[in-house]
Structure formats: structure tokens, C-alpha cells
Amino acid sequence: MLVIRRRVGESILIGGDIELQITDISANRVKIGIVAPRSVLILRKEIQLAAEQNVAASESVTLETVAELLTQFRH
Amino acid sequence: MPTLDTRQFGPIDYSVESTLEFPCGMPAFERHTRFLLIEKDTYAPFLFLQSVIDGQISFLVLPVTRIDPAYQLALEPEEMELLGMAVESECAFNSCTDGARVQSTSPLLTLVVVTLVPGGAPTANLVAPILIHMGNRKGLQSIQSVSGYSHQTLLPVGEGQC
Numbered sequence: 428m429l430v431i432r433r434r435v436g437e438s439i440l441i442g443g444d445i446e447l448q449i450t451d452i453s454a455n456r457v458k459i460g461i462v463a464p465r466s467v468l469i470l471r472k473e474i475q476l477a478a479e480q481n482v483a484a485s486e487s488v489t490l491e492t493v494a495e496l497l498t499q500f501r502h
Numbered sequence: 503m504p505t506l507d508t509r510q511f512g513p514i515d516y517s518v519e520s521t522l523e524f525p526c527g528m529p530a531f532e533r534h535t536r537f538l539l540i541e542k543d544t545y546a547p548f549l550f551l552q553s554v555i556d557g558q559i560s561f562l563v564l565p566v567t568r569i570d571p572a573y574q575l576a577l578e579p580e581e582m583e584l585l586g587m588a589v590e591s592e593c594a595f596n597s598c599t600d601g602a603r604v605q606s607t608s609p610l611l612t613l614v615v616v617t618l619v620p621g622g623a624p625t626a627n628l629v630a631p632i633l634i635h636m637g638n639r640k641g642l643q644s645i646q647s648v649s650g651y652s653h654q655t656l657l658p659v660g661e662g663q664c
Contacts, residue, residue, distance in 0.1 A: 473645045477630040478530035480653050481561070481643075484617040484627070485531070488562045490510055492618045493545055499659035500548075 508557040510550060511540065521554055522634055525584055528643045529630070534559060537641065539634070549613065551632065561632075563613040569626055569655060575612060575633075576646060584642050585610070585635045609637045616657065625654040 431439060438448040444464055451458035461469055503515045522537045533555060540550040540560075547568055553559040566573045582588070611634040614626040628651035634641040 471645070471647075473629070473647050474529045476653055477528075477627070477643065477645055480617065480627050480630065481528055481530045481615065483619075484561055484615045485559055487618040487620075488510070488550075488560060488616075490545075492620075493548060493562060496616075496618060496624050496657070496659070497545065497548070500657065 506538070506552070506554060506557050508540075508552055508560065510552075510560060511542075514538075514540075516554075522639050522641045524641045524643075526642055528632075529645075531559065539563075548616070551613070551615075562616040562618070563632060564616055564626060564657075566612045566614045566626075566628065566631055569614065569658065570628065573612065573628070573631075573651075574649070575610075575631065575644070576649065577633075577644065581633070581642060581644055585633060585640050586638045587635065609635055611636055614655075615643075617654070624657045624659060626657055627653045628655045629653040 433439065433449045435449055435452055438446050440446055445467065446462040448460040448462070449457060450460045463469060503517060505513050505515050507513050516538050520538060522539060524535050524537060526532065527534045531553070534553040536554040538552045538554055540552050542550075547564060549563050549565075551561040551563045577585075577587075613632040613634065614628055615630065615632065616624060616626050618624050629646050629649060630643050630653065631646065632641060632643050
């Protein structure tokens, strides 16, 4: 992994058309401004994980599986 | 009264007032901005979060307290705004790094999405709870990034009798 030190207001360029600018830093988080073409997908990584879990969840639901789950679920 | 042809329950009538508005949809389901919460005695305490945009899409959900009565929720100011909640003044500043703690008197219903894997153990996603403001019927799926919760928390199921 490439690690680069930056201060507030400084930027990093990736390829020809993506710019990441550090806009603010506090004790345990940074605020990053991103300039990129509309075609580039930008996601917080944890959202990607939630998306995958949502797809799996929506595909797994049938009334039969829920009925089976109810027989085991401790009320 | 509009009718929705659902995958689980066939055609159901619903009132527009009973729909929930999810301004951002849910991750991977961004265009699903309106849902119904379907409650059936047969399936209690589980509920079905049914997309109004597409009757084929629904989620099995459960109040988080059924899994973890001490569940801790931290909300970002942007999330509180989306839910139409007043943002605590001290959290309007950047120094508020852990999100606002939600009071127990909150109007929020916190649900977790259940995944049933064929042949596997049922799990619930405690990292990404569904929050519904029962006052204004706005909802969203929040990501509790630094919570330490698992997106595949095992449901409390067992062989024993109740």
C-alpha cells in the first residue's frame, strides 16, 4: 500500500482525472473531497458490505424458510 | 386504495399514508424509496419490509431488541436530518466524532435485516440497522461503521423448547 502524508488543503491525483483533497482533519476522522468523472463509482467500503448483505437477505426470504425459522427462534 | 402484487403474500391493498419513505433507498436497492412494514401474527416477532416500488423485493426484519436489548445506536448528523430529527447542537461541530447517541425516548424503530442461508444458520445484520421514524414515517438504513457489531450476527435459535 502506498502511504502519503498530506495536510488540510493538499490533494492527491490518481490517474488523469481523479483528485482527492483533504478538506478537514479532526481527532479520529478526515474529511475528503473527491473530484472524479461521473462514470467512476465511489462508495464507502462499509456500504458495499451492506449492499451485498441486503442482496443476500432479499433473495433468501420465502414464507417456508421464515416458518422454519420461527420453530427455532427463542421468544 | 392501491394494490401491490407481492412475492410473499400475493396482491395486498395498502393505504398511501401507511407507506414509509426511504429518501436514499437501501444499499444495492437505491431506487426502492418507499416501503411497507407488513406485520402478520403468524410470523411475529418478524416483520416484512416490503418495497412498494417492486413487489418482488422484500426483507425479513426483526426489532433489534429481540437480539440485543442493549443495542447501541450512533447516528451521524446527516442521518438525523434525513429522518427529520433535530440535530443536537454540539454535534453540529466537527469535534463530534462518534455521532449522536440516541435517547431511549426516541421515536425511532430499529430493525435488523435477517438473512436465511439454506442449510446455514440465520443471521442478522447489526452493522446496518433499518431506522424508521414512527412520527413522520421516514426511514433509512444506517451504517454503524465503528460499532464493533457484526453484519452476520447469529440469531438466538436453538434446539430446545421455549
